[in-house]
Amino acid sequence: MSEEKELLGQRLQVVNIGLEVFAETLRRHQVPLVHLDWRPPAQGDAHLLDLLRRLQGPLPGSSEGSGERAKEG
Amino acid sequence: MTATNLVLKNTYRDSVVLMRLSQQMESWQEVDQATAMMGTPSNVALLEQAGLLTGGPQAIGPNDLVIALQISMPDSLESVENRARELFTAAASAGDAKDEYRPRTLDGALKALPNANLAVVSVPGQYAAYEARKALDRGLNVLLFSDNVSLDQEVELKRRAIERGLFMLGPDCGTAIIDGVPLGFANVVPSGSIGLVSASGTGLQQITCLIGGAGGGVSQALGVGGRDLEDGVGGAMMLKGLRALDDDPGTAVVVLVSKPPGPATAQKVFAALERCTKPSVVCFLGAEGGPSAASNVFVESTLEGAASKALALAGVQGGRAIVPGPPADQLERLDASLGEGGRRIRGFYSGGTLCYEALLVLRGQTEEVRSNLRLAGVLPIENGEERAGHLLLDLGHEQFTVGRPHPMIDPGPRCKRLVQAARDPDVGILLLDVVLGYGAHPDPASQLAPAILEAQRMASGDGRALVCVVALIGTVGDPQDLDKQRAALAAVGAVVVPSNLKAATIAAGLSHGTASSS
Numbered sequence: 001m002s003e004e005k006e007l008l009g010q011r012l013q014v015v016n017i018g019l020e021v022f023a024e025t026l027r028r029h030q031v032p033l034v035h036l037d038w039r040p041p042a043q044g045d046a047h048l049l050d051l052l053r054r055l056q057g058p059l060p061g062s063s064e065g066s067g068e069r070a071k072e073g
Numbered sequence: 074m075t076a077t078n079l080v081l082k083n084t085y086r087d088s089v090v091l092m093r094l095s096q097q098m099e100s101w102q103e104v105d106q107a108t109a110m111m112g113t114p115s116n117v118a119l120l121e122q123a124g125l126l127t128g129g130p131q132a133i134g135p136n137d138l139v140i141a142l143q144i145s146m147p148d149s150l151e152s153v154e155n156r157a158r159e160l161f162t163a164a165a166s167a168g169d170a171k172d173e174y175r176p177r178t179l180d181g182a183l184k185a186l187p188n189a190n191l192a193v194v195s196v197p198g199q200y201a202a203y204e205a206r207k208a209l210d211r212g213l214n215v216l217l218f219s220d221n222v223s224l225d226q227e228v229e230l231k232r233r234a235i236e237r238g239l240f241m242l243g244p245d246c247g248t249a250i251i252d253g254v255p256l257g258f259a260n261v262v263p264s265g266s267i268g269l270v271s272a273s274g275t276g277l278q279q280i281t282c283l284i285g286g287a288g289g290g291v292s293q294a295l296g297v298g299g300r301d302l303e304d305g306v307g308g309a310m311m312l313k314g315l316r317a318l319d320d321d322p323g324t325a326v327v328v329l330v331s332k333p334p335g336p337a338t339a340q341k342v343f344a345a346l347e348r349c350t351k352p353s354v355v356c357f358l359g360a361e362g363g364p365s366a367a368s369n370v371f372v373e374s375t376l377e378g379a380a381s382k383a384l385a386l387a388g389v390q391g392g393r394a395i396v397p398g399p400p401a402d403q404l405e406r407l408d409a410s411l412g413e414g415g416r417r418i419r420g421f422y423s424g425g426t427l428c429y430e431a432l433l434v435l436r437g438q439t440e441e442v443r444s445n446l447r448l449a450g451v452l453p454i455e456n457g458e459e460r461a462g463h464l465l466l467d468l469g470h471e472q473f474t475v476g477r478p479h480p481m482i483d484p485g486p487r488c489k490r491l492v493q494a495a496r497d498p499d500v501g502i503l504l505l506d507v508v509l510g511y512g513a514h515p516d517p518a519s520q521l522a523p524a525i526l527e528a529q530r531m532a533s534g535d536g537r538a539l540v541c542v543v544a545l546i547g548t549v550g551d552p553q554d555l556d557k558q559r560a561a562l563a564a565v566g567a568v569v570v571p572s573n574l575k576a577a578t579i580a581a582g583l584s585h586g587t588a589s590s591s
Contacts, residue, residue: 011252021089022193026254029253032186032188034176035173037176038196040136
């Protein structure tokens, strides 16, 4: 079984970040769902957001972080 | 008339909620005009330019919600303000989700839903890559609906996703059907054996709707982002999607859709198709030729052709024409009504690929064609929207969607353009797509049909006819009621067809007096 099966052919469980209208559709399809009470990060301050982006760490190519969650479910 | 502003501090509502609530306030008898926006610097500048800001902009922050009201009955100022405040406060906990737990952070969400496997991200563009990256870092696949994400950010996100064995679908192609679940903009299509991977959101919707309408069905449909096949991205998600569909036991036929890929990426995709164990259909709209295809790879040049071929390969039907055109006598009547008047086309699209496909039909004709989309043989728009020649606009392009809902969600701006176009005596044909399905406006014809009627009345007042051709993209299962939408548009005299190619061909035919043979 290839890695791609981890999205297709599984029961979708969704975190919705943004438009509520998409959460409404998923609720209608009985998809397990959490709709985030999202606010602009750094209270919408562009400079602070830039700093937060930098704090997200190095660009891809590093081995930092973990992809374990997708492989569990 | 009294103008007033309400500023709700630290209150965030998304652009669709703001649109709905603004429309609701405008339906109040005492309110002439209502605008609700988040207080970002660009939005505050817009309000100021429009003369809708009653105080100074200094006290408004990007996390504040600004409501600008023009009230026709000054005595009711206080009660209108109170109702508006209540409306926006109640909107935080609307409908059947009012008791639902809504965490403030992604980590909070993952505590509540520890086996989550997908994040759907549709926040404003400037925050989208940041949120998508957080989701990927926590092992979630991502469907990134937002546009205004830079190419560099897209490349970075997709590389990160590939490293982790995850999908990063999007940006700016916000559609997918995964195991029957519609995500973003998606239609209600029967289950079946045809799987799609598409770098075009509305291209995917067009093909899935034509498949559904002809009795076929869809196994999976993955929108991978409009730039996925540019060489900078290298088809990262299309190649991953293709492998996934090859492995998917529910998929018997694979369809790939995109605008012309980068040359290096095209080679990679065709090489991958040769390794694919299932028959496939490739529709690279506007591509000139391509690598020679293997025996089970079929190249189609139109969305309609791709749907038809996929249906034939799936054994649903023998490749017969899946989209009957309107009766020739209807087209003859419309052609005659245009008489010696102007026959230029004004096309107002919500779907970028649908606009692009229409440009492919219209370019190379005697009349110049202009658009905000770039395509050989199509002139750019200079000095605003020039009147000469045909004009086709992709209003879903990110230049039009900053800080406001996509035109598929909010038909308002298109309605205004339809009426504006009617003032130009050289214009005889209005061309538009109406895309139904989840995520789209609940009843687009209820707004577009009156605008078409008003445009026609204006033209008629000047002694001219104005013909409207509509590509209605939807299925009988869509929440908007396909038959009702079609009937409402036909009732104002629009020619309504289920294929964008057919609509553009009819419009082209009307523009040079040969519509009845199209």
